[in-house]
Amino acid sequence: MSVDFKEFFGPGNDITPTRVEPNLQLILENFMAGIQQRQIGFLPRSSNGRLWWYGFAPTPRQQRETLAILDSWIGPTFSDLPRQRGALNPADPFDAALAQAPVKPLRFEVLPRQTAGSEAWKHARGQVRDALLVLSKLLNSRPPSEFDAPRTTVEVLDDLGHAIAARDRTVALACLRELEATADLDQSNLAFLRLRLFAGLEDWKAVLGDRDLDHVLAMRRPLSVTQVIQQAVYARWFAPHDAAGTEKELLGAVAALPAAFRPLFSGTPTTSRARAVVEFLIAVQGDAGDDTLNRLLDEAGTIEPGLPAHLRNVLHLHREQTPQPTAPSEPPAPLDQPGAPSESPLERATGMIARGELQAAIDLVLTLEPSLRAAYLLLTCARDLQSPQQAALALEYISTHHLHGLIDGASARLRDDLAWLEQFTQDGPDLDWHTWLEALDVGYGSAAVAADPEITDAWTPLSSSALTTWLYDASDEVLGKLGEIGGQFMAAHRDIFVEDGAAELSERVLAGLALSGKSSAGVRVQTQALLDYLLSANPTSAVFASALEWTDLIVSANVSAVTTTWAIDILQTATATAAAAAATSPATVDFFYKITNTVRPFKTALDPTDIEAIKLVAGELGVGVPEDLLADQVQDADPGAPYRYLQDSKVVLYSLTESATTRAAQILRILVPKIDIETSAERDGSSKLAAQAANADVFVVVTASAKHAATDFITAKRGTRPVVLVNSRGSSAILRELAEG
Structure with missing residues (x-):
């Protein structure tokens, strides 16, 4: 975060730090030092007898969090925060320059203003200055929050699994960066993990x-x-x-x-x-x-x-x-003729390995006299094959013929292969997704360690029937454990949940996430994805109502000043499909009020499009929007301003799960009245999709819910015109990409 202090205390600001009283000068020096160190800090501006404070935060998340906290610390008593919500004034040249910063500062005026014959303004200014000083110290010296504190590798890998299962590239790459920064993984392991991630995203x-x-x-x-x-x-x-x-x-x-x-x-x-x-x-x-x-x-x-x-x-x-070799002019000498070259069994086995005939090479070597060379060939084949059965045969041969001593005195690679073989034969045959689920019943310590992609990638996914049986039979306690450490499990079984008719399975996993009480980015993206799967599968009213109850618990555990938009996304998803057609049903209306009540303590973090979404859903349900949410809107804010460039344009939003594109289109029609917008869930290769891709001015693809073949098809039809790729689910992700142009 870079702030030009000379410019800030220049034209448009009557305050000069070197000319104020020593106490205030020290405070300003501390604030400026903190801002330079990417901490939260505040700077004052005085003009024509009025006083404003500007709050600087290094990230958008911290900016939103600071605005929410200022409500409690300063609030309506001494500021215009309830009305202006910390917004800069675009008509003020001083603010216009600050608005160019990557993270815009917050601004509020200290009230009451200076008036003749009253001392209230002096008291207000002193109270605000003291409050900001204490607040900045608390914010900058507090222990790291869940968003900042280093997490264990197991926790990050679990979130990574959820992100891959939900096809959320943004969260998946964030997890990868976190592992690169904090995990004890070498370059090779990080490369393996990165390739697995790309494969999970089908990129x-x-x-x-x-x-x-x-x-x-x-x-x-x-x-x-x-x-x-x-x-x-x-x-x-x-x-x-x-x-x-x-x-x-x-x-x-x-x-x-x-x-x-x-x-x-x-x-x-x-x-x-x-x-x-x-x-x-x-x-x-x-x-x-x-x-x-x-x-x-x-x-x-x-x-x-x-x-x-x-x-x-x-x-x-x-x-x-391919030209075939010509027949020799003379027949070859018999193999047993003296002086004729012959191939030993070990050489024949080596040739098999070179040709990729590993299974045949193992079968041959197992029949030969024991030797270091035989052990080398067995270990090489067993490690490349990674077959539990062949690994067990190789280890039995080495143990029966007492070859450990020869191997110990050989190369480091051979010793490493033997150590791998012993570990693999000990754990490999006994661990799979069945035993992993069984471990949840008796304690998940070992299971959590085992749920590492390097291990679980080799496990065969459960069948749909086996998974269904387990989810229905699992107790609430076991489901809660799945919700806590099930990221890799969900990544391995994503296809089952995407299938039609899997609404009940999605509801059971939502129950697990709710019962775990876990709060993380992985849980949030998985919740959004599971709702998409569930609603696309036309759930019964009972399954739909149950899913809403579990989802409400997940939102309650995950809501904060920086996740309010996600919570509103969940509200929009749950009310946008045929499952919510009975819009006035008690379950749907109750869910609306639960979500709005949950975000109420963080209402200052709601942006204008969030408010528009709440109003849209409320209108469909025939209920009123809580007045305090509307009262906190910035009066002169224009929520449609970021999308004004789309006016008179033809826009197509593409996704195979239509809840997000439906909601985004509805909001854009409200904010940009002259927009021509369509949603599409066509399969790749259709004539309609080809026409949409060829004729749209702006084409948006939600990659988290689109086949790569469809994305390639759309890209080809677009020619040189760009395709806007949205790497996360939810209408807010679509709107965010479009707002950035």
Whole structure:
């Protein structure tokens, strides 16, 4: 935060710090020093006998919090805060210059003004000065709040999981920055985590553009990270040709694949079309053996019925285009002929590993005489495969043949591989999402540690039926534990909650978040997402009413001077869809009053668009807006000013969950009467979406609730015209992006 004190105490301000009484001079010096150190501070301005104080805060959050606190410390007794809400006067040249700051200062006038024959103004000025001095000391010397205090790595990772599950890029990246600043993670682990984050957001371009990708490709890495990069390679080079079924283009794409991505062949069983295609194409390009290719084709058959035939066509085309070696003019000498070269079993196993035939290499080595070389091959294959069954066989071989001593005297890498194998065989087979949930019943200390993305990425998600059964059977106590540490769990099972008919599941998780009493950014974005899922699934009136009750508890635990807009977003979401069609139902009206009562202590933090949203919902419900919320509005504020540039423009708001775009469109129609605005939830490739993208002056995509294929489709139709990307849910996120132009 940079303030030009010479300019502040220049023209337009009758106060000169060096010419005031010594006591006030010391106070001003302390305030200026605090402001320079990014603390909250206050500076006075006098002009024509009137006195104003300006409050400076380093961040918008602290500015809003300071305004709320000033209400209690100064309030209507000695200021114009109830009427002006700390707003600068744009018609005042002095304030116009301050308005250019990244965080605008707050301004209030000390009342009563100076009048002849009265001493009240002197008393008021002394009271305000003393109050601001004490207030600044308290604010700047207090312990860090929940927003500032360092959090444990487990807490941040939990929020990261919630953010990924909600597709909230803003909160996810904030968690990543927090981990980079405070967690004890080296560069490699941070790179792995960043790639997993991008994969969770399905941002494959970010994966391929990551600053550490070359480093990651050149090193030994977890299988889950290799799979993330494989998915990105598929999206970038292979997906269009694979979807079109054009084998020739697929073969050309793998031939053009940069050399750095050729080692992505893992040799591990494939479980998705993307991985199967990538592994098979790389194997074909590398002229892998028939055993490897047949294994991949068999696995492809379990993924999609027509996939093996598709891949065989690629293989046949490759072999047609590849010159075959000519037959030798003389038959080779028999292998047992003296002097003829022969390949030992260990050399054959090494060749298998080079070709990615890890399973076959393990099977072969297990039949051989024990040696350090055999142990090396087993450890290498087991670590790359990360299969509990193969890891157990490798460890049994090493233990049965007493190879620990040889390994201890070998290289550091071999010792590290053995330590990994022992840990993996101890924990790996026994830990999965089933056992993680079981741990919640008996105490979640170990489960919280286990819910680390490096571990849980290898766990197979529960089926929809298994998850449904568990959520219905879980007690309130266990649900509360899930709400406290379930971020990674939600990230792994997001697809189940997005499915139609999952309203009851979302309601159960909302109950868990409410019962946990947890307050965090992750909880807030997850609550917004779960409401979207629930309302899109056409819940019954009973499920809807129950969800509102749990949501009210979550809002109560998470509301503050800096989260009021989120609370109003929740109110708008809950009342914007078909589930709330019976607008005058007791549950909906009760929820409206609960939310407005919850934000009332922080009413000074409500911005003009929040008030417009409250008025909009109140009008739909046929109820009145609490008078004190309206009374605190800045009388000369123009909530539509940031959006005036949209007048006479055609604007399209795109999201697959329509509550936020519906509310944002309604508010914009109120604030900008001449705007032509539409909402869209069309699937990618539709003619209507193509027309909207081509004809809109401004096109907004809520990436947190949009398929990447749709985003790419819209971007292509827009040509050189930009697309406004909104990386969070809620109407306020849309309005915030549009307000910034």
